[in-house]
Amino acid sequence: MTVLGETGVFDVADVDAIRWYYQMHGYVVVRGLLDHALFGQMEQECVAAQEGVLSGRLSERYGSTAFLDEAAKAEFFVNYVEHVSEVSDAVRTAITSPQLTAIMAELLGPGCWLGDDNRAGVVYQDARPGKESGYTRIGWHSDWQAGPSLDVWPATAFTFHLDGTSPQNGFLRVVPGSQLWSTPAPYSNINNVPVPATARPAGGHSQVPPPFPMPLGFEKVRGEVAVYVEAGDVILHDCFLWHAAARATDDGATRRHVRGSYFGGTVPAAGAASEFIKNAAR
Numbered sequence: 358m359t360v361l362g363e364t365g366v367f368d369v370a371d372v373d374a375i376r377w378y379y380q381m382h383g384y385v386v387v388r389g390l391l392d393h394a395l396f397g398q399m400e401q402e403c404v405a406a407q408e409g410v411l412s413g414r415l416s417e418r419y420g421s422t423a424f425l426d427e428a429a430k431a432e433f434f435v436n437y438v439e440h441v442s443e444v445s446d447a448v449r450t451a452i453t454s455p456q457l458t459a460i461m462a463e464l465l466g467p468g469c470w471l472g473d474d475n476r477a478g479v480v481y482q483d484a485r486p487g488k489e490s491g492y493t494r495i496g497w498h499s500d501w502q503a504g505p506s507l508d509v510w511p512a513t514a515f516t517f518h519l520d521g522t523s524p525q526n527g528f529l530r531v532v533p534g535s536q537l538w539s540t541p542a543p544y545s546n547i548n549n550v551p552v553p554a555t556a557r558p559a560g561g562h563s564q565v566p567p568p569f570p571m572p573l574g575f576e577k578v579r580g581e582v583a584v585y586v587e588a589g590d591v592i593l594h595d596c597f598l599w600h601a602a603a604r605a606t607d608d609g610a611t612r613r614h615v616r617g618s619y620f621g622g623t624v625p626a627a628g629a630a631s632e633f634i635k636n637a638a639r
Contacts, residue, residue: 376463383536383598387591399447403481406438440478465621472618479617486605494604496574500596504632505542505556508623512596519613521587526610529584535599538567561597
């Protein structure tokens, strides 16, 4: 096991330790997947794509206001670039690298697949909290809750961090081990999207119900921990893990990352409707 001096952080080559920690806690931080050159190229290309959405050089396919607190601000600032792997060679290289795909195969099985063409695909997010931004934070949820009728699960989300995280610029909150609970499908949401009748009642890696209900907002949760990373680190987390994002304390801070998921379930048919239930305040 490669010990890097920080809890839950492992070298990209230490696949056994990555799998062990992930399966126990529902998340893990991988270090060393991006070399200096690829990191710099990714940052440059993501910023260029962000500017392309704002200027109109890139089509509406790449912009989104679905996750914003104040959608009107998208006219002046771009928080999200969807399908960024289509316009960034560096992102495409990183998310399909042999090292990452080998880890995903260990976590999800050899038949796992990249969700790069469904819904928003792979997304670049600029999560700065300043006055120009339409984003602040995201409340408690599990990724599975966004599609409780779908057969794509299980899944592992990846987040490539272009900035390190801290209370100053915001960070990930997780409840370790919560992926092992059987979390109910969302019963309430803030964007008036109904939970479909075909939704499974609960999802998780066991039949054990959560010891307490998942909050719909940003409340403190028993057992939660903060996950801090350095620039270039990659967080992997399970689709059933309870997680949220804390708001930055400094409105001038920047927190940028590239996120997407690999899936271990059934690949949707071409043109199939994509379910999305936004069940937590953002």
